[in-house]
Amino acid sequence: MEPLDKAQVLLKCDLCQSAALQSHCELCQINLCKACVGEHLSDSSQRHKVVPYKYRFFAPYYPKCPDHTNTHCEFYCEICDVPVCSTCISSDKHHSHKFTDVLKKVRSKKKEVEKDLEELEKRIYPAYEEITLDSNSEKVNFENHYENLTTAVAKQEKNLHREINFIVNKQKSEIDEMKNEHLVALNEYEKEIKQIMSDVKQSINDLKKILYSNDVSLTSVYRSRNAEFRGLPPKVNVSLPRFSPHQINTEQLHQMFGSLSAITITKEAHGNTIKTPEAVSCPPAKPLLNVAEFITSIQTKYNFLYNVTCLRDEEIWTHGEENIMKLYNLRGEVLKSIKTKSGNNPRDTAVTRSGDLVYIDIYTSTVNIVKNEQIHEIIRLQGWKPHNICGTTMGDLLVTMDSYYGEHSRVVRYSGSTEKQTIQFDSEGKSLYSYGYTKDIIENRNLDICVADYEAKAVVVVNQAGTFRFRYTGYSSSTARPLDLIGIATDSQSQILISDRKNNCIHILDQHGQLLSYIRNCDLHLPWGLSVDTKDNLFVAEFHSHKVKKIKYM
The missing domain is CATH 2.120.10.30 (TolB, C-terminal domain)
Structure with a gap:
């Protein structure tokens, strides 16, 4: 048994919980004393691999098979990309699949891990450290720059405050007038849409009346209005006004402060005929060609x-x-x-x-x-x-x-x-x-x-x-x-x-x-x-x- 330091606690057998451990079962992952080894090996329901306790880290640990109790996965299915046991190999689930030794697969994977670890430690992480240093340097310049901006804005505010109130009130009034003009245009458009919706609803009622009526005259005089309703009315297209500030000059403040561009209201025809409510609310990013x-x-x-x-x-x-x-x-x-x-x-x-x-x-x-x-x-x-x-x-x-x-x-x-x-x-x-x-x-x-x-x-x-x-x-x-x-x-x-x-x-x-x-x-x-x-x-x-x-x- 591996010598124990006096300061260490004596390790006990996992089965009897009393005697000092001597061995280790690699497949069951339990520690055993000399007396319990024989009892453990007598369990023939599964395989065992008992080694001296000091060699417990030198052998691989095979995972238990999730499909077959008491068996371990010592093979690897290349098709399903999972570890499998010997029973899995002969099952229909892995019929005609290609298998390799799981340790061979682990060694291959560990080589990939080693390469990734080397890249992370020697190239990737140092690169991030360099970026962090650059970022800290930028933060210093960042603070100075925004402090200067704040000072400049405060100075401009002081210069403008004396003359600004009149101009601001005047342009607020212009904005209100434009807003009202825009609102009128939208209300007229909404009124037009509602009228069409009313006509569509009336057509729906008329069609239902025809469908449930035996009156031949109603059917014979019916003329479809669907083509009329398929086309959307021209959409209200408003070029929203913009505010264009100018550099301040006290003597020419009214002229140089800036002006609002004039509002223009036009109507633009839709490029496509409406198909469904969903098509209007979620138009495709790429339009369909009229002819493929x-x-x-x-x-x-x-x-x-x-x-x-x-x-x-x-x-x-x-x-x-x-x-x-x-x-x-x-x-x-x-x-x-x-x-x-x-x-x-x-x-x-x-x-x-x-x-x-x-x-x-x-x-x-x-x-x-x-x-x-x-x-x-x-x-x-x-x-x-x-x-x-x-x-x-x-x-x-x-x-x-x-x-x-x-x-x-x-x-x-x-x-x-x-x-x-x-x-x-x-x-x-x-x-x-x-x-x-x-x-x-x-x-x-x-x-x-x-x-x-x-x-x-x-x-x-x-x-x-x-x-x-x-x-x-x-x-x-x-x-x-x-x-x-x-x-x-x-x-x-x-x-x-x-x-x-x-x-x-x-x-x-x-x-x-x-x-x-x-x-x-x-x-x-x-x-x-x-x-x-x-x-x-x-x-x-x-x-x-x-x-x-x-x-x-x-």
Whole structure:
């Protein structure tokens, strides 16, 4: 036993609490006397590693496995980026993953720590110390400068006070007159708006009367006034007066003190027709183009093209009706080809926050990730078949899926292979999503979860917590056929873009679900998958033409 100084307290065994300790179990992290070592080792429910007490700091401490009691994590899963035990390695959760010795991983991490420590101590911290010294020096100059300013202001105040009262009172009076003039203009504008609102309200009442009346004459004479109401009246635009002070000269004080610029009141027409109250209160930072502009197209080599996903502004992942996913540049050159692990066609693809490609294999009910051109299974579903997937800003994955038994649909959020959240019902217990076929999914910039529900012919949007926000079903009068919503994307303004396959157009919604515009030109034909790059350029995958079209719409 390691010798103890007389001034030290005799250390006792953790089990019997009476005899002096002699040994230490590295895995259980307890101290033992000679008699208790045998008793401790007799517990065969877990492994033990007993060493002399003085060597207790030389061996590594393996953390306990959170999933398997009484086992320690001696390995490291490179895919999930977590320590694991020997039982974890053979589980479905880590099926076909790559493992290393946890100590090897720790040594690698410690090298990173050493580099960071050296940088912090020798470069970063000294740099901050230098900044602090400079800041203290600036504070001295700071105090002197503001003291001089205060002295100058006090001196100017004394000089002005003798002559200022008359001029101040005169200009206050002018300001009051301008304020009243401004108020009159605003009141007139408000009166005009209220009159239009009254007309709109009357129109609403008239339309309701027509809808609930059997009087043919009322319906036959009806003429829509909606076009009249869509345009906002000219906005009152006031150039606010400014005060321009001059240097003081006692003899010419009235002339040199300064003057107020004249007020001008004009009316300026709005650039856009109003769409919804939300669009007026929260206009997008980038206005939509009246007509979208075709930029370029990339010809892919698929029989049928399903999806496009932006990896970077100049590189796009694609997949179609074959078991290969291809990375193209905008010149149409194939940079990389990845064949699915099972040989099945991928159901959907996405890119994670770290830039890794993930894809769904509906036939094996799995989600797979491609790292360094090696495919690893990260999620295997039981009783559910996955349809579509997207990455989130927090690094999670959102997966839409249907049940094998019973007609149930849901959205599940995963962190790695761990299920974090399930979204299935609204506040009344009704299913949010229809059963069957594709349900493309995207996370909006405001963290809403948006699903293009093909069977329901609707876009269903919930917030980050899974609470229902709105459902968009389009306007049948504006399309030649029923809506056929198949692909979905979002941009920097939290606008939602949906491909309407049979109507050959793209719907653009604001973040509250109000229709802003359509993209009908650019010779779109059976648009399917959508993706938006960091510059808000839209990429459209066309099913039959096998082309990916790049379109500017903002």
